Amino acid sequence: MATRNRTPLFRKYRDALRHVRAPAGAPSASSSSSSPGGGPAVVEMASLLRPDRNYAPLSTDDPSASSRGAATVGLPPAWVDVSEEISANMQRAKTKMAELAKAHAKALMPSFGDGRDDQRAIEILTHEITDLLKRSEKKLQKLSMKDSSEDSNVRKNVQRSLATDLQTLSMEFRKKQSTYLKQLRQQKEGQDGVDLEMNMNGSKSTFELEDDEFEDVGFTEVQMSKLKKSEAFTREREREIEQVAQSVNELAQIMKDLSVLVIDQGTIVDRIDYNVQNVAASVEEGYKQLQKAERTQKKGGMVMCATVLVILIFILIILLVLKKILF
Amino acid sequence: MVLIPLIRDYIDRMLQDISGMKVLILDPQTVGMVSVVYSQSDLLRKEVFLVETVDDASSSRASMAHLKAVYFLRPSSDNVQKLRRHLSAPRFAECHLFFSNILKIPQIQVLADSDEQEVVQQIQEFYADFCAIDPFHFTLNIHNNHIYMLPTVVDPPGMQSFCDRAVDGIASVFLALKRRPVIRYQRTSDVAKRIAQETSRLMYEQESGLFDFRRTENSSLLLVIDRRDDPVTPLLNQWTYQAMVHELIGIENNKVDLKEFANVPKDQQEVVLSAVQDDFFRVNMFENFGDLGMNVKRMVDDFQHLSKSSQNFQSIDDMAKFVSNYPEYRKTHGNVTKHVALVSEMSRMVEERKLMQVSQTEQELACASGQAAAFEAVTSLLNNESVSDIDRLRLVMLYALRYEKESPVQLMQLFNKLASRSAKYKSGLVQFLLKQAGVDKRTGDLYGNRDLLNIARNMARGLKVDTKVCPHSYVTFA
Numbered sequence A: 001m002a003t004r005n006r007t008p009l010f011r012k013y014r015d016a017l018r019h020v021r022a023p024a025g026a027p028s029a030s031s032s033s034s035s036p037g038g039g040p041a042v043v044e045m046a047s048l049l050r051p052d053r054n055y056a057p058l059s060t061d062d063p064s065a066s067s068r069g070a071a072t073v074g075l076p077p078a079w080v081d082v083s084e085e086i087s088a089n090m091q092r093a094k095t096k097m098a099e100l101a102k103a104h105a106k107a108l109m110p111s112f113g114d115g116r117d118d119q120r121a122i123e124i125l126t127h128e129i130t131d132l133l134k135r136s137e138k139k140l141q142k143l144s145m146k147d148s149s150e151d152s153n154v155r156k157n158v159q160r161s162l163a164t165d166l167q168t169l170s171m172e173f174r175k176k177q178s179t180y181l182k183q184l185r186q187q188k189e190g191q192d193g194v195d196l197e198m199n200m201n202g203s204k205s206t207f208e209l210e211d212d213e214f215e216d217v218g219f220t221e222v223q224m225s226k227l228k229k230s231e232a233f234t235r236e237r238e239r240e241i242e243q244v245a246q247s248v249n250e251l252a253q254i255m256k257d258l259s260v261l262v263i264d265q266g267t268i269v270d271r272i273d274y275n276v277q278n279v280a281a282s283v284e285e286g287y288k289q290l291q292k293a294e295r296t297q298k299k300g301g302m303v304m305c306a307t308v309l310v311i312l313i314f315i316l317i318i319l320l321v322l323k324k325i326l327f
Numbered sequence B: 001m002v003l004i005p006l007i008r009d010y011i012d013r014m015l016q017d018i019s020g021m022k023v024l025i026l027d028p029q030t031v032g033m034v035s036v037v038y039s040q041s042d043l044l045r046k047e048v049f050l051v052e053t054v055d056d057a058s059s060s061r062a063s064m065a066h067l068k069a070v071y072f073l074r075p076s077s078d079n080v081q082k083l084r085r086h087l088s089a090p091r092f093a094e095c096h097l098f099f100s101n102i103l104k105i106p107q108i109q110v111l112a113d114s115d116e117q118e119v120v121q122q123i124q125e126f127y128a129d130f131c132a133i134d135p136f137h138f139t140l141n142i143h144n145n146h147i148y149m150l151p152t153v154v155d156p157p158g159m160q161s162f163c164d165r166a167v168d169g170i171a172s173v174f175l176a177l178k179r180r181p182v183i184r185y186q187r188t189s190d191v192a193k194r195i196a197q198e199t200s201r202l203m204y205e206q207e208s209g210l211f212d213f214r215r216t217e218n219s220s221l222l223l224v225i226d227r228r229d230d231p232v233t234p235l236l237n238q239w240t241y242q243a244m245v246h247e248l249i250g251i252e253n254n255k256v257d258l259k260e261f262a263n264v265p266k267d268q269q270e271v272v273l274s275a276v277q278d279d280f281f282r283v284n285m286f287e288n289f290g291d292l293g294m295n296v297k298r299m300v301d302d303f304q305h306l307s308k309s310s311q312n313f314q315s316i317d318d319m320a321k322f323v324s325n326y327p328e329y330r331k332t333h334g335n336v337t338k339h340v341a342l343v344s345e346m347s348r349m350v351e352e353r354k355l356m357q358v359s360q361t362e363q364e365l366a367c368a369s370g371q372a373a374a375f376e377a378v379t380s381l382l383n384n385e386s387v388s389d390i391d392r393l394r395l396v397m398l399y400a401l402r403y404e405k406e407s408p409v410q411l412m413q414l415f416n417k418l419a420s421r422s423a424k425y426k427s428g429l430v431q432f433l434l435k436q437a438g439v440d441k442r443t444g445d446l447y448g449n450r451d452l453l454n455i456a457r458n459m460a461r462g463l464k465v466d467t468k469v470c471p472h473s474y475v476t477f478a
Helices: A007-021 A029-034 A036-048 A063-071 A078-108 A116-145 A152-209 A212-259 A272-299 A301-326 B004-016 B028-037 B040-045 B077-088 B105-114 B145-149 B157-177 B190-206 B241-248 B279-284 B289-309 B316-324 B326-352 B355-366 B371-383 B389-402 B408-421 B427-437 B452-462
Strands: A003-005 B022-026 B048-053 B068-073 B094-099 B120-126 B131-134 B137-139 B182-185 B221-224 B255-257 B270-272
Touching (some): A007 B105, A078 A152, A116 A212, A152 B048, A272 A301, A272 B048, B004 B028, B190 B221, B279 B326, B316 B326, B326 B355, B389 B408, B408 B427
Parallel strands (some): B022 B048, B068 B094
Antiparallel strands (some): B255 B270
């Protein structure tokens, strides 16, 4: 596609005009148009400018420099900090989710050890991520409660974009968790059989080392310990699955809350011109309401009462002073 | 050769190099151009958190110095004046100016003069000066384009601005496509000649450096045709989806306003019909009404099936799946409701205004011959109470265009009947139409009855009776 950059031309004119506007001798507009030193280009431009414009000379401590300072990026309002915190939180959650994916994969690989460290690491990571997401959501809600009026539109739009990102993050997280859950359940069914085998083998080897005198009692004991171990194992797995299911539910709750904030794509609310019109309409409405409020306030009895009371106070103070003086 | 990605690319390029929070300032026409191709959520993804129009009185608003301003305006003198006011009291940290067409040197000088605080970082010309409604269809949204029908002797002041706008729009389309076309125009039309000549002067003489693109094998052709050469097509009732909605309800910038119709659900009062965002619409845009009804019914059945299956939750798995698919579900629900509302409104109007009968007569007027039968049909429909005023006017116009010379007496009868039925449509309207687009003014053979061979063919065809709803095909393909 074709484009054309007019910036160099613009800059050239701007610089030339700046020099015309403030040379060291401070001529006024009329004399600058007649001065020969400008050259034809400058004369042509000066004739374009309004004749009544007064070009004051630039003094050493010029006020324009301070206004130029105001033109640089000023201090943003406080809610921008909150929004930046939220986006930083979401970044952290993203990196943690990548770690979690790795931990999931490691835990699902068949291993001879107990895998309890892996489980704990997964639990910790899951908690952290859910925590981060919950905190981000709370902060997002807080963002809407503050009632600064000037840039409420900007704030609303920032909120919307953060809500969309947060929602996609939560959905990704939930999908990862549910796949992990499914694979865990599959493994549990398969693995229990394998585990029992291993338990039996382990206990058999210890049994062979022991004395033959304990054969009868030992056998039942071995059975009991086998049962206990498998029970404990099953209970642990159940607990894990419950935890994962619980975090799934929590996230579902967050998603429900967020869905109110997020725009549906393709609807009329997603159109720029609809939003611009509505902003204009509501700003006008707000202005009218403000005017009405001002009028009623002025007319209202409150102002009358207040002025009367103030006058009374003054009179009484004067009387007091008079009393002191006379007596 | 699709137009929508071109404008999207321009807007992407505007926004991508500028970091930080941005505000986008548009003028009333570029708002339409941008909203058709870019959605609010796309803007939010590019960190544009506020959209304003350049008319907003800048003095009364507080300054938001943590935002950078991106202006996308048409290079009209109005906009330049408003920009001067903005620049002399800047509210934002930086200003990046993008104009949708070619800037004149004095305008740049004026802007350079008013930029005392040096907030302007760049000025570029991004040639996106048209409203890309569909991939192969754009409009310039010129609202007073009836002005070109006034005789050029009068030469109203609006005529020059109309021509300028048309030339600007065409030039920007070709700049965006990076082609320089061969220009052909309709000989008999003054307006077409004027526009073609001005475009050619712009492309080949004034800005030939800008338009100097690499020559491709098949060079493009710009064909400038006057609508008055085929006045019949816009008068006919349409039966394909997009055309029908525009005819009966009205589409503007891909938005349809349903506020005036009763029993429309609250969230469907204004809907978006865009081929890019809506798959069902893209498939069914050019389907006729019957097929469309069947497709809508199929869509509703699918959706009911989907919603019923998601109602029985067998386990936590099902619930989790439903929650994760909920956004999709909601979007489909909205889409289905929208199309059902549109189709039901249109079929109600077809019933009320007896459009089936009216359209059959219109098609016969356009294609078949047989003056007496046509006269009978038109008279009976004029007497029919449920036919609306605009349809009556259309029927008389179509009859007049077809049988202008054949029996003036019957034509006058029809005029009088029309005037008596609908008070606001005086017979002068139809006569104006005949003056603008009558047999003398048209060049081509609109009805296929000018030369002997065609007359013979028509007589032979008239012996067979064949009823079809849409036998009329547009003359461009002839």
